[in-house]
Amino acid sequence: MTANGSVRPSYAQIRAWLDAMPIEALDVKRREAELLFRRIGITFAVYGEGGDPERLIPFDLIPRIIAAEEWARMSRGLTQRVRALNAFLADIYGNGEILRAGKVPEELVFKNESWRPEMQGMQPAAGAWTHVAGIDIVRVDADQFYVLEDNCRTPSGVSYMLENREAMLRLFPDLVSSHRIAPVARYPEELLETLKSAAPPACRSDPTVVLLTPGPLNSAYYEHSFLADEMGVELVEGADLFVDDGLVWMRTTEGPKRVDVIYRRIDDEYLDPLSFKPDSMLGVAGLFAAYRAGAVTIANAVGTGIADDKAVYPYVPEMIRFYLGEEPLLQNVPTYLCGRPDDRAYVLDRLHELVVKEARGSGGYGMLIGPHSTAAQRDKFTALIKARPEDYVAQPTLALSTVPCFVESGIAPRHVDLRPFVLVGRDIRIIPGGLTRVAMREGSLVVNSSQGGGTKDTWVLES
Amino acid sequence: MKLRIRHETAHDYEAPSASTVQLIRLTPRSHGGQRVRYWRVGDGSWPSFEDGFGNWTQFRAVQRPHGRVRVVAEGEVETVDTQGVLRDTRETLPVGAYLRETGRTHPDDAIRALAEDVLRSANTELDRLHTLMQLVRDKVDWVVGATESTTTAAEALAHGRGVCQDHAQLFCSAARLLGMPARYVSGYFWPGEDGRDEPASHAWAEGFVPALGWVGFDAANRQCPTDRYVRVAIGLDSFAAAPVHGVHFGSGADSLAVTVRVDADQ
Structure with a gap:
């Protein structure tokens, strides 16, 4: 309409x-x-x-x-x-x-x-x-x-x-x-x-593609398995892959198979315990090195x-x-960065008409919809913005x-x-x-x- | 000065490990203060790449049951004394990138107070870095075994004891608070024939002074690096510049033995 x-x-x-x-x-x-x-x-x-x-x-x-x-x-x-x-x-x-x-x-x-x-x-x-x-x-x-x-x-x-x-x-x-x-x-x-x-570029034959998922507990697991299925590629978890001789391999019933492209649905920090989060069990040790080496x-x-x-x-x-x-x-959409003093002052003045979002957030969590907000919610966001201004941005509705x-x-x-x-x-x-x-x-x-x-x-x- | 170096890292696993993957940053590069005459890591066959900081990095995997993993690096480097001032180093990142905090260099109130002390007692940027070097060493006693490889700058300062890695990270954390780009360096130090200490892997820091460029500061030894130093890898903290970092899968305990030998021809 x-x-x-x-x-x-x-x-x-x-x-x-x-x-x-x-x-x-x-x-x-x-x-x-x-x-x-x-x-x-x-x-x-x-x-x-x-x-x-x-x-x-x-x-x-x-x-x-x-x-x-x-x-x-x-x-x-x-x-x-x-x-x-x-x-x-x-x-x-x-x-x-x-x-x-x-x-x-x-x-x-x-x-x-x-x-x-x-x-x-x-x-x-x-x-x-x-x-x-x-x-x-x-x-x-x-x-x-x-x-x-x-x-x-x-x-x-x-x-x-x-x-x-x-x-x-x-x-x-x-x-x-x-x-x-x-x-x-x-x-x-x-x-x-x-x-x-x-x-x-080093891959000469038909490239082998896999879809890397964090596993069935992930909220988008249905989509991971659906897409792997529709593309006709293997759906793998970190434990199904390993690095050897500078290359990435997938464990299969017929022995290791070389992998050329990983469509990953896991976040950067979880990709490789060697280069990122050391305690991550979702990733593949050495994957990032193989990636940087162009393998x-x-x-x-x-x-x-x-x-x-x-x-x-x-x-x-x-x-x-x-x-x-x-x-x-x-x-x-015009966006005010609360990390900038002028922007911050403007935002704090007009919370009732703006949408405030976390700069790093996604999924609509931690959001303030000014026109639909209560005074208590606005007070909460005023405190949040003052405590960590760089973490918030605001936009007009x-x-x-x-x-x-x-x-x-x-x-x-x-x-x-x-x-x-x-x-x-x-x-x-x-x-x-x-x-x-x-x-x-x-x-x-x-x-x-x-x-x-x-x-x-x-x-x-x-x- | 000509420095001959041999560095061996050996992991021994009590029960055979099923898989070990290692990142190895043990290859020094030539620059104004040092010329690499020859250098070799392992048997020279491990795949390699240049990482984000410009470190030449090898990686190797052992994907069959094994009881021991050994990495040997050796070679010869010719050095000259530049009073810590660096020239013609490999730079991949803009200087401003070295203002970034990391988990291991995240400042707390005590580090902030340390930075304010520096600000009060020194005026020029170079003076501040020198003052910071002394303060870091004053506040953190050099005690081997008091900290671990994952200890943060804030923890080391609270503890008041640590090793060169802790001094270097604390230096980086405070320098960045002062608005000065700083980075962690891993390498080797020849203590001299009369040196009290065994030669070992060493770590120090570099701070950026606009008029001079990058300048090295070895807080542990209260001096700027001389021709007794070989610079190997840099990063935002000790994790990014770690000489050998590995992940292994196995049930048993493992022990680590590191042997470094540095000989000098003066």
Whole structure:
């Protein structure tokens, strides 16, 4: 829906379909969808909330529609942004031109926990750093897309993009076939091609790719096993791999097999007890050394967190100008860094109208939504910001657009964002669409699944 | 001065270990104060790379049951005395990167107080680093066995006793608080024929003075490095510059024997 309450033209058919469908029928379909997702086993463990770790993420039946020309604009902006983020990583771990030019403050990088000095001088194969990037986008009006945050480490959620389409095909085959929707099913194949294209140059044969997971206790384990399965590669844990003769090997029933590319879904610090956290049991001893010696590709590269840090985010438009000589096609939300005295004073003055986030946090934890906050919550954040100002950033709340959703009370507008997945190997590929997350509570702006957000299918229409 | 060095590290496992993987930073590089005449680590076949700080690093894995793992490095280095001032070192990172804190160099109130003492008693940057070197040694007695390899700078200061590693880390922590980039150095020191101590692996620190560049400070010996020092690896702390660091999987206890021999031709 647009700001003035009218329905976008691309929703015309959905409108007619909803008008013709009794609410009771939708309710039946909703229960059917839930059964479907339970049977697949797609669940999401919620950190720090207790309760049912096997909770389903609510699935909204009404698809979100993106017109072809909207998508074309968005995907140009995504390609531009991700090219700049990769250039930034190559530069930060290389010559540091952007620091020397004074465009990004040196201490913001070198004192940042996400910067890894161990990576200095590294030149990953194919120049690819963020093999999979998830860029969270919101729309405020017909032409304005804002990036809320970049996810350059191990972004998750793509399995929902694929399963949501699968569910819609089963629940509403006629509605799906009455639209010309860009397919998403090729994602695993494109991901595998991307990973193979970034194999070490020394790898001469068809590269062996594995997916490294922390194990079944991880909240995204379902996605790890799903993607490994869809790509037809081995799902491994740290104990399944070892380093010998300078190379990385996988234990198999037929003996050791050489590994060329590791799509890892574990954090930097846990990759290798020899180079990082010494007490980590999840990683592989010697893996980082083999990586630095060029024997294996780790995707995403180690140390990419510096590109998606919330305190670095305000500088992304400058990166686009600096590395590409272009004006940003996607907007940045104005961001105040509480580590800067002027910004801090401004933020503390206007807590009731700002969103305050932890600079290193993710998943919507430790967040203050000013307009919906109590005086006690604001007092708590005032104390937190004063104690550790560098740890907090603040942004104005945006007048987000809404899309129709099927909620308890019937069909109602809800705020959404979109996480498209951008693949970076020898070239950049984007599957049309992404994961649409829905703030299921009325008026809420928080879409994180850990905060009770839901998802819905995203249809990019072909022109 | 010509220094001949042999460094042997041997891990002995009581019960055979199933797997050992080691990172080895035992290769000195030539720069203004030292020229490496020849050098060899192991049998020369271990894979290697240059790490983020510019250290030439070997890594080796033993993936079959074994009772002992041995690393030998040896070679000859010609040195000249530069009063601790470094020239033409391999620099991979901008100087500002060496202001970064690490777990082992994270300052506490006592280190902050130490840094303030330095600020009160010295004016120029070079003076401050010299004063800091003396203060660190005043506050931390050189006692072998009082600390461990994982002891932090703050712990060593609280303890009041430690070895060269603790002195170097404390120096780095306080210098960074004073806004001066500092880094940890591992290497060798020849104590001289009349030296009381056995030669051993040594560690000191380097601080950055804009007018001079990097300058070495050996707080343990209260002096700037001379031609009796061979500089091998650098890092933000002792973990990043560790000469030999390993992970092994096995059930039994292990013992470590390190033998260093340094001979000099003057």
